[in-house]
Amino acid sequence: MPDLSVVKNNPAEMNAAELAQACADELFRRDDASQFLGMRISGVAPGAATLTMVVQEFMLQGHKTCHGGYLFTLADSAFAFACNTYNQVTVAIGCSIDYVAPAYAGDQLAASAVEKSRSGRTGNYDVEIRNQDGSLIAIFHGKSYRVRGEILPQETTDE
Amino acid sequence: MPDLSVVKNNPAEMNAAELAQACADELFRRDDASQFLGMRISGVAPGAATLTMVVQEFMLQGHKTCHGGYLFTLADSAFAFACNTYNQVTVAIGCSIDYVAPAYAGDQLAASAVEKSRSGRTGNYDVEIRNQDGSLIAIFHGKSYRVRGEILPQETTDE
Amino acid sequence: MPDLSVVKNNPAEMNAAELAQACADELFRRDDASQFLGMRISGVAPGAATLTMVVQEFMLQGHKTCHGGYLFTLADSAFAFACNTYNQVTVAIGCSIDYVAPAYAGDQLAASAVEKSRSGRTGNYDVEIRNQDGSLIAIFHGKSYRVRGEILPQETTDE
Amino acid sequence: MPDLSVVKNNPAEMNAAELAQACADELFRRDDASQFLGMRISGVAPGAATLTMVVQEFMLQGHKTCHGGYLFTLADSAFAFACNTYNQVTVAIGCSIDYVAPAYAGDQLAASAVEKSRSGRTGNYDVEIRNQDGSLIAIFHGKSYRVRGEILPQETTDE
Numbered sequence: 086m087p088d089l090s091v092v093k094n095n096p097a098e099m100n101a102a103e104l105a106q107a108c109a110d111e112l113f114r115r116d117d118a119s120q121f122l123g124m125r126i127s128g129v130a131p132g133a134a135t136l137t138m139v140v141q142e143f144m145l146q147g148h149k150t151c152h153g154g155y156l157f158t159l160a161d162s163a164f165a166f167a168c169n170t171y172n173q174v175t176v177a178i179g180c181s182i183d184y185v186a187p188a189y190a191g192d193q194l195a196a197s198a199v200e201k202s203r204s205g206r207t208g209n210y211d212v213e214i215r216n217q218d219g220s221l222i223a224i225f226h227g228k229s230y231r232v233r234g235e236i237l238p239q240e241t242t243d244e
Numbered sequence: 245m246p247d248l249s250v251v252k253n254n255p256a257e258m259n260a261a262e263l264a265q266a267c268a269d270e271l272f273r274r275d276d277a278s279q280f281l282g283m284r285i286s287g288v289a290p291g292a293a294t295l296t297m298v299v300q301e302f303m304l305q306g307h308k309t310c311h312g313g314y315l316f317t318l319a320d321s322a323f324a325f326a327c328n329t330y331n332q333v334t335v336a337i338g339c340s341i342d343y344v345a346p347a348y349a350g351d352q353l354a355a356s357a358v359e360k361s362r363s364g365r366t367g368n369y370d371v372e373i374r375n376q377d378g379s380l381i382a383i384f385h386g387k388s389y390r391v392r393g394e395i396l397p398q399e400t401t402d403e
Numbered sequence: 404m405p406d407l408s409v410v411k412n413n414p415a416e417m418n419a420a421e422l423a424q425a426c427a428d429e430l431f432r433r434d435d436a437s438q439f440l441g442m443r444i445s446g447v448a449p450g451a452a453t454l455t456m457v458v459q460e461f462m463l464q465g466h467k468t469c470h471g472g473y474l475f476t477l478a479d480s481a482f483a484f485a486c487n488t489y490n491q492v493t494v495a496i497g498c499s500i501d502y503v504a505p506a507y508a509g510d511q512l513a514a515s516a517v518e519k520s521r522s523g524r525t526g527n528y529d530v531e532i533r534n535q536d537g538s539l540i541a542i543f544h545g546k547s548y549r550v551r552g553e554i555l556p557q558e559t560t561d562e
Numbered sequence: 563m564p565d566l567s568v569v570k571n572n573p574a575e576m577n578a579a580e581l582a583q584a585c586a587d588e589l590f591r592r593d594d595a596s597q598f599l600g601m602r603i604s605g606v607a608p609g610a611a612t613l614t615m616v617v618q619e620f621m622l623q624g625h626k627t628c629h630g631g632y633l634f635t636l637a638d639s640a641f642a643f644a645c646n647t648y649n650q651v652t653v654a655i656g657c658s659i660d661y662v663a664p665a666y667a668g669d670q671l672a673a674s675a676v677e678k679s680r681s682g683r684t685g686n687y688d689v690e691i692r693n694q695d696g697s698l699i700a701i702f703h704g705k706s707y708r709v710r711g712e713i714l715p716q717e718t719t720d721e
Binding site: 111112113115116117118119121142143144145146147148149151152153154155157158159161162165174176177178179180181182183184 | 270271272274275276277278280301302303304305306307308310311312313314316317318320321324333335336337338339340341342343
Binding site for chain 3: 588589590592593594595596598619620621622623624625626628629630631632634635636638639642651653654655656657658659660661
């Protein structure tokens with residue numbers, strides 16, 4: 086358990102890695118959709134994030150493999166955490182996914198998002214989803230757009 | 245309630261519209277993922293399908309709008325039903341989505357998929373998601389690939 | 404030949420259709436790339452444009468069909484003219500193309516771009532390329548981003 | 563100049579690297595479109611290819627930067643050479659491009675394609691276009707589809 090007395094909570098005092106982690110923690114706390122599916126953040130860095138998710142029965146479609154929508158959702162969340170590591174509210178404007186191999190109930194999936202570019206208001210991110218054997222399941226590409234606002238609450242003088 | 249004694253259950257005796265409906269019914273019955281999210285098929289025709297879904301609390305992400313993954317999942321299901329209306333098992337090989345406007349808890353979404361092309365093993369489908377006001381929420385494009393097998397069970401001689 | 408004495412050249416005096424045409428004329432005049440490939444503007448309206456191009460020998464790739472790059476370029480130009488009909492400089496940030504059928508030397512192609520959405524700085528456009536028989540050759544989707552500046556020169560007091 | 567007396571021209575005798583090079587040479591020889599734009603193959607390996615192109619005046623659009631269509635064409639060719647390195651005729655079924663930074667007249671561009679997946683008839687390839695400074699200009703993704711036929715001519719008994 087972290088010693089809360091020394092946790093920095095002022096974004097201005099954090100380095101880039103600390104800021105990325107704080108943003109991810111804050112967003113995950115608010116993100117019912119990702120939590121509902123059992124996603125976990127297994128790593129975060131400036132412009133990058135890895136999320137894990139276990140394929141559950143309710144995620145299966147008619148062919149008894151994971152519905153593409155849940156693969157997409159996992160990748161989309163990894164992308165969202167990756168592009169929101171700079172404490173600037175950033176949204177997705179478009180994404181694509183290519184399916185490489187099916188995922189089955191019980192599969193332990195990891196989605197790793199990396200930043201390919203970021204300039205002006207827009208950015209591009211690549212995500213790979215792999216299963217517990219390291220096999221590639223899907224490839225995802227997301228385009229981000231920075232809007233107004235910050236992710237972390239502004240520190241007040243009393244905190 | 246339909247008079248089951250006259251329902252055709254032999255694919256070879258159905259016209260294209262009947263075949264499309266029978267395929268959608270069969271796939272929906274097996275599709276835990278779409279049912280889990282409360283999707284309903286509101287219309288189906290050869291190469292086309294419309295699905296509805298209400299945005300629920302658990303679908304919201306950190307900004308309290310519907311997670312893009314659930315919008316994608318709705319569109320992806322509409323696409324899947326549309327491209328599987330010919331009684332030939334057809335899978336998605338890649339999809340893209342562009343977000344136009346946010347969806348909120350309680351919004352009644354409809355995703356309408358239409359076929360743009362189908363030749364050889366592959367096809368292209370466009371999907372639009374609109375809310376209860378008819379406002380465009382997202383645009384989706386799916387590429388399909390026909391594999392082996394039929395959707396409907398083969399009729400046996402005793403039926 | 405138009406009577407130039409009555410041609411409006413002040414954007415503020417044009418209606419939406421006139422503005423769209425004036426923007427297209429101005430952009431086409433500067434667009435060496437589109438002219439070089441023999442493209443013609445066959446129609447323009449607010450948020451829409453149709454361009455034509457004949458497939459030439461130098462556009463053929465190893466299989467003796469039109470290189471996808473030239474199909475893309477035609478669609479991309481139609482998209483560019485469509486999203487620049489409001490006298491606001493608008494650029495592409497990302498595009499996709501799906502190939503439906505091959506195009507051959509001598510084919511007369513028409514690419515028609517229509518606006519699917521436009522809000523804030525971004526927009527989405529669909530383009531269809533068809534040949535002289537009306538057969539669908541390719542489907543294209545473009546995402547636009549409005550930057551600073553206007554397309555038409557500001558009128559000076561002497562003009 | 564290679565000593566032609568020892569050049570292997572029987573695909574069955576080549577290793578994977580030799581086969582990739584032979585396929586690229588054969589396709590490039592037939593590819594008027596790529597040659598017309600001054601493209602050069604600077605490297606090829608199984609599932610990978612790098613092509614170069616100098617931005618010429620006729621490639622500029624209205625804003626005097628390289629028309630996206632030519633960037634796409636360069637990336638598309640790199641993708642085509644990469645997915646055709648196995649002596650199996652393979653075509654593009656869909657591609658996307660994201661523009662990161664503009665390219666100007668005289669820029670020396672290099673497009674590097676790498677294989678992300680290949681199974682069954684389909685494959686996925688990523689391409690990056692960079693300029694002479696190593697700056698990222700565009701990101702491209704291509705989806706391939708293997709059709710019938712081989713790229714290299716069958717050896718006859720007399721050769």
